[in-house]
Amino acid sequence: MATFEEKLWPASFRGVPFNATASTLTIGRRTHVFEYPQRDKPFVEDLGKSAREITLTAVFAGPEYITGMNRLLEAMEQEGSGVLVHPMLGSMTVTPKATTKVTYSTTKLGFSSAELVFVESGDYVFPTSSNDTAAVSASASETLKQSALDAFLDKFDLSGAQDFVKAAVTGNLSKFFELSDYKELCRLFSVSDEMSELSAKAISLVSSDVEVFAKTVADAFGYSRLAYSVNNWRRVTRLLSRLVRSDDMNNDYQTGQVSDEEARTTAQSSTLQSLARQTLLAEAVSASAKVGGDEDTAEGGIAYEDMIAIRDQVLAALDAEMLETESDDVYLALENARAAVSDDMTTRAQDSARLITVTPPEVQPALVVAYNFYEDAAREKEIIDRNGIRHGGFVPARELKLLSR
Known part of the structure; x- marks a missing residue:
């Protein structure tokens, strides 16, 4: 039979890790209902997706249960949105909503829990005009x-x-x-x-x-x-x-x-x-x-x-x-x-990447250099062509010109 620790879901918010025991997700669409006299069926205007609301039950157990909870509460009280790593939904940008309820109990020493409520957050952007x-x-x-x-x-x-x-x-x-x-x-x-x-x-x-x-x-x-x-x-x-x-x-x-x-x-x-x-x-x-x-x-x-x-x-x-x-x-x-x-x-x-200088620690394949710097091994040819490397399997340990991104 699985232990309590094995049933927990790992999650994090603003880089602060915690375990979760339950989660709910509220989704839907924004609508406005128009009801007219002498008409049995209303007209419903679809105004787009509703903001997703995510609820998580976070728990801390063990000797660090107070310290861990305090770090999480500090992250919840920071201004603005942050990255939530959800156990099922993955990474998303969210903003803490309303209040967070924290529970400590004398009947459960070494254990604390909190009800976290988040709202999915987008970028605060407006349409802008530009010249073609x-x-x-x-x-x-x-x-x-x-x-x-x-x-x-x-x-x-x-x-x-x-x-x-x-x-x-x-x-x-x-x-x-x-x-x-x-x-x-x-x-x-x-x-x-x-x-x-x-x-x-x-x-x-x-x-x-x-x-x-x-x-x-x-x-x-x-x-x-x-x-x-x-x-x-x-x-x-x-x-x-x-x-x-x-x-x-x-x-x-x-x-x-x-x-x-x-x-x-x-x-x-x-x-x-x-x-x-x-x-x-x-x-x-x-x-x-x-x-x-x-x-x-x-x-x-x-x-x-x-x-x-x-x-x-x-x-x-x-x-x-x-x-x-x-x-x-x-x-x-x-x-x-x-x-x-x-x-x-x-x-x-102005929107292009800048050239920077990078020196590999040792002779290594261009594929390794590309993966280490860009996390994309497919960019090895770009490194070879830009630096005039004779053989992609042996990139010398000298200064290389690479794009900053």
Whole structure:
């Protein structure tokens, strides 16, 4: 037959342990009944769940029965809500209700009991408004794309040009499609075949209607409209920012010669280069809005420092383009995009974890480090990637950069 101690249920409140002999739970829904004249059935308005009320009979037995009860009473009298670990319901946030009845008896020496009544407690929060900064960046990206396209249409003109001029212009364009960063972006977006077809189509349309040609060129650099399963937006943003500032995308086509055809080749190649660069910049602005979001999962959690570094990289690329463009509309679009990216990434970075330094006591697997620090062994890859560890089974006992949460 089970002893008295074996029948007790372990529980705690605000970290103070006690044993319980009985518990009741009161649940239901809040309602308001409307009874109308000449109607037999009332109308009942459902106002949501009622607050759960939990009653526990706490007992202390043995030499420490008074000390244990005093600690529990002190916890019950503290202001505000606390965590109750219920024997059946588990952990919940509750607030002690009304009074607690404590019983001491001369017939039961070394024993005390208390009737504890709790009410389930929620957070004291109110609806708040906030700006959708990511949507502002996405809108600024579209505006920049359109401004770049309009500026291109105003300046680009190959009508009446000799074939060798058209060949030189398209030759310069085709070099962009062979850049390693461009191909890596195609791979990340899983659109290598689609972009290859678009780039070939763009080159073949140089002699066609200029609007069709311009739209096709813009599409050949517009990755996001073909994105289906990208999960590494921070890498995409870094690549785009680096590509638009590379020497290959900022060619000086001046040859030092002054023939009309050479001047025309230079001017049209520069105009085409500006369209490509500004379209890629618009893609970077759009991608920055997804950095650190639900879709950006390939590299694990993102640190505040990473968000700020990516933001600064995009802003530097936008600043450089503002110094290059001759179009007022493009300049304003770049300026608005810069403000949108700065506001969005700075705002969202505030909620990101910080990087901290942790040194393991000895060489151990990344799985053990992840579990010891995060209590989540699945984050071992994040630790390996962030710290450039060669073998995940042997993490050296040196300083590691880890997210604070």
